[in-house]
Amino acid sequence: xxxxxxxxxxxxxxxxxxxxxxxxxxxxxxxxxxxxxxxxxxxxxxxxxxxxxxxxxxxxxxxxxxxxxxxxxxxxxxxxxxxxxxxxxxxxxxxxxxxxxxxxxxxxxxxxxxxxxxxxxxxxxxxxxxxx
Amino acid sequence: xxxxxxxxxxxxxxxxxxxxxxxxxxxxxxxxxxxxxxxxxxxxxxxxxxxxxxxxxxxxxxxxxxxxxxxxxxxxxxxxxxxxxxxxxxxxxxxxxxxxxxxxxxxxxxxxxxxxxxxxxxxxxxxxxxxx
DNA sequence: CAATTGATGTAATAACATTACATTTGTTAT
DNA sequence: ATAACAAATGTAATGTTATTACATCAATTG
Ligand SMILES: [Zn+2]
Ligand SMILES: [Zn+2]
Ligand SMILES: [Zn+2]
Ligand SMILES: [Zn+2]
Numbered sequence: 001x002x003x004x005x006x007x008x009x010x011x012x013x014x015x016x017x018x019x020x021x022x023x024x025x026x027x028x029x030x031x032x033x034x035x036x037x038x039x040x041x042x043x044x045x046x047x048x049x050x051x052x053x054x055x056x057x058x059x060x061x062x063x064x065x066x067x068x069x070x071x072x073x074x075x076x077x078x079x080x081x082x083x084x085x086x087x088x089x090x091x092x093x094x095x096x097x098x099x100x101x102x103x104x105x106x107x108x109x110x111x112x113x114x115x116x117x118x119x120x121x122x123x124x125x126x127x128x129x130x131x132x
Numbered sequence: 133x134x135x136x137x138x139x140x141x142x143x144x145x146x147x148x149x150x151x152x153x154x155x156x157x158x159x160x161x162x163x164x165x166x167x168x169x170x171x172x173x174x175x176x177x178x179x180x181x182x183x184x185x186x187x188x189x190x191x192x193x194x195x196x197x198x199x200x201x202x203x204x205x206x207x208x209x210x211x212x213x214x215x216x217x218x219x220x221x222x223x224x225x226x227x228x229x230x231x232x233x234x235x236x237x238x239x240x241x242x243x244x245x246x247x248x249x250x251x252x253x254x255x256x257x258x259x260x261x262x263x264x
Numbered sequence: 265c266a267a268t269t270g271a272t273g274t275a276a277t278a279a280c281a282t283t284a285c286a287t288t289t290g291t292t293a294t
Numbered sequence: 295a296t297a298a299c300a301a302a303t304g305t306a307a308t309g310t311t312a313t314t315a316c317a318t319c320a321a322t323t324g
Binding site for chain 2: 083098105108109116117122125
């Protein structure tokens with residue numbers, strides 16, 4: 001699932017997200033790609049759908065926005081669950097994962113016989129630069 | 133912040149959410165309250181804003197929907213951070229909190245000098261009944 | 265009572281996402 | 295090579311979620 005085998009639209013969307021220093025909404029991405037022939041939201045949403053599937057992009061639920069994965073080659077645990085610290089001021093996103101957190105959440109859902117499919121962890125606040 | 137001192141609109145919105153067995157979108161709440169004089173989304177959003185502030189209602193970011201708090205009288209740690217297990221099939225929501233998870237996330241953000249304001253934890257999947 | 269504050273009513277608009285349908289491109293089987 | 299199929303794309307329309315702007319009303323306070 002490397003960049004080689006992305007389609008044209010997928011590649012364009014991924015490039016835009018990769019270069020961005022903050023999360024982008026689908027419509028912001030659309031605007032960035034008008035010059036490359038994008039005309040409709042669906043072109044963005046379809047590309048994003050695939051990129052999410054490939055694990056190359058993450059959706060930030062609390063922002064309705066998207067970021068390129070910060071750990072594309074992390075082979076310790078290919079994206080079991082990922083967490084984000086998101087700065088409300090500058091938009092900077094720190095992506096991380098923590099097995100202890102995963103294990104605790106796992107233990108809880110198992111105790112409830114709940115079958116987890118996807119877990120969202122998003123910490124909103126101020127990054128070190130903005131909090132200073 | 134008990135139900136006594138809610139305004140009329142806040143009380144109506146809270147009642148609807150309390151009786152619901154699943155999360156509700158703002159527009160679904162609006163429809164439920166048309167008979168009580170609600171006409172516009174803003175009436176719902178304004179009431180929700182206060183109820184969220186009071187800690188009587190939670191917003192589910194991954195659903196753009198709202199639920200009444202399941203632990204209104206939990207005095208162990210008045211809602212430091214709360215987590216949700218959400219069934220994708222029946223919509224049932226299990227609200228819980230776990231200090232170990234909170235501590236781990238806390239440790240991470242402290243190590244980054246990040247100042248956390250609000251943390252979202254949502255586990256989507258299938259409840260025991262629906263997974264069977 | 266005047267002044268302030270909080271809540272409400274209403275309309276319009278913005279922001280985010282999906283459905284439907286037609287067309288094109290790429291792959292596989294014969 | 296070509297027929298059949300699957301995947302990707304183009305376009306328009308529509309659906310869903312949330313906010314801005316402005317006027318009015320009610321409660322509180324000095
Ligand atoms: Zn990632
Ligand atoms: Zn920042
Ligand atoms: Zn709660
Ligand atoms: Zn269920």
